[in-house]
Amino acid sequence: MTEARSGDAPDPLVSVVVVTYNSASTVGETLSSLAEQTYPDDRYEVLVVDGGSSDDTERVVAGYDASFHVVDGGTIGACRNRGIDTADGRYVAFTDSDCAVPATWLRSLVDRIVGADDHIAGIGGPNRPFPDDPAFAKLVGSLQGTVFGSGGSPQSHAIDRVREVRSVACCNVIYDAALLEEYRFDGDINVGEDAELHFRLSEAGYRFLFDPVIAVSHHLSADFAAFTKKARSYGYSMARIQRRHGKLIRWYSPIPSAALGGGTVAALADLRSRRARYVPVLALAYLLVSGYATAQVYRDRRSPLALLTPVLLAAQYVCYGVGFLEGLTAVDPVPQDLP
Template sequence: MEYPFVSVVAGIRNEEKFIEECIESLLLLDYPEESYEIIIVDGMSTDKTRDLVQKYPVRLILNEKKNVAAARNLGVEHSHGDFVAFTDGDCKVDPLWLKTLVNEMKNAPDDVACVGGPNLIFDTDPVFGRVVGHAQETFLGSGGSAQSNNSTRKHYVGSLPNCNAMYKKNIIKEAGYFDERFVVGQDGDLNYRINKIGYKFLYIPEAKVLHHRRGTLKSFSVRMFKYGMWMAELFKKHGEFVRWYAFLPSIAIVFAVFSLIVSPIYPAPILVLLALTTLYFILVFVTSIQVIYKMKSKYGLFALLVIPVQHVTYGLGFLYSFANSLFLSKDKSISDV
């Protein structure tokens, strides 16, 4: 096997808890050490992250803009390889990760821009994080997206999460790099643009990355709200839905509010709402059984809470983004007058 030179990029900020585990897994890759480089792009961490990174034979670049999109762009700009592989500071890569990605890219058709694999869960993570991770592996939790679904078969997908992906560098440049306006969802935006210019994404189940799940119900809710906001921003940027299911939680929230308002006069909508809500919670219950099976633990029942919280906060974030844009446009119109 020939070993092309690959630049491995991790954009990080305040990752003192996990960054050593991440870097050590990258240093132990089953890949010739002269054929890859490790670039750590730090978003001006305020903890001990940079001190820890400097202990290792890796390149450290400072990212004054702090966000992940800027980190990835800096990584691409400073990379020496024709291929750029991305992971995150709270990830641990499998020893065969890079070799698997390179081999699959070499054997893939020319129109494949990116190969990547699953976003797996640490069994040692806190219970809440594991519930979230396993819930998002289900159809109800992820809509079947490669970001969370973790399929066991190789196939083409619409997008790949950048905690586990390797790109042809020239195609990142052709697509216009990562959009640094996006605090989250920047990989989805880039991948959408890459698709639009005719390239494909290939999911490889053997290219494994473990990804720590952290947080509490509060932090999870905030994160889902932000995802909803930025999915709306993607819609406004491109004029169409990047993911087919993105608008469903928002429609459900609007319909629920409408039904409650008109119920004293028109009872039909509230009856429809009750029927749909019943069906929804049946699906949530079935999904929680799936999570119990995946976790082999009764704590999978927490999915009964996690999934509705995910959908509601995501939907509210989506609506907030559009409402915010509406108010801003009104303010602009008034100021123009």
């Protein structure tokens, strides 16, 4: 898929695609970080693809060396495809408009992908909260760095070595442009479009290289309402995607819904028998799980806010589980974000 360049060959051209929607408050931060890359200025282009913003996103983008493209009402998948269609680069990198990348980001990604084995579809790394983000967002980042907070998903910075994985987060990834001519994002998908594409790639035998050093800063949920809404949205979308393929894309995706159903059955059984037999056992199991996650979060954050981990974990499971059930029973054939 890729070839190592000789010492005298120029760096390959890279197209960086930034998908955005109503992100006037953050997209400038993203584009500023892309303007400060150590990669040669004439060897990369920045393409901003907008889903039809109603705020000042276009005005902010106009202040930077980036081309602006609109897919009015487009999903994230459709916007990513427009970026691919517009790209001139040998490689196509993606980050999001609520992220900031380090100055060495492109250099690191390109050095990894040039000469990579043919079965490597791309290179990615973790996304972490901004240093000046609210304490709640940092707590969410630490929670998602635990096996119970993310199912061991590789965007977690808890993975501390370079390894092959089946999927990476699309806010921090580079692909070979030739591969994207054959494999495209599903234009109907607005959440989880990267997971769906990467599932198809993994089914075809491709893998990604995850490098924990190549990290980007990402504005995570700043409050409880945003956190629960996102969890429900992810559950909904994952169910719709898995219905579409008829396969389990994420091994852990049905677990929250199954836990909700099991807990309800256990509570009803205890009520019927008027004996507390099942619920205490389930409660003890959850205390063990959440206690382990709390210890991990505290080691990472060193803050008493880690004591909120059991509450956040329960809220995430419940909202994801509800969203997953909604996605399984939804009539519409298209996975969409929730209002």
